[in-house]
Amino acid sequence: MLFFKSCPKCKGDVEFNNDMDGDYVRCLMCGFSRYLPVAPRRVGAPERRPELRKAS
Ligand SMILES: [Zn+2]
Secondary structure: OEEOOOOOOOOOOEEEEEEOOEEEEEEOOOOOEEEOOOOOOOOOOOOOOOOOOOOO
């Protein structure tokens, strides 16, 4: 996804990306990049594992 003329440094076009660490934008013109505020995610939610039943 591209945002035109959104770079705070050079007013260039920035590209929206995301990776493991979150969402970020990178300017195609000057290379400026910035992570975006991350919406709260579910962290530490209990992981449900299927319980193994003993056959005996
Ligand atoms: Zn720029």
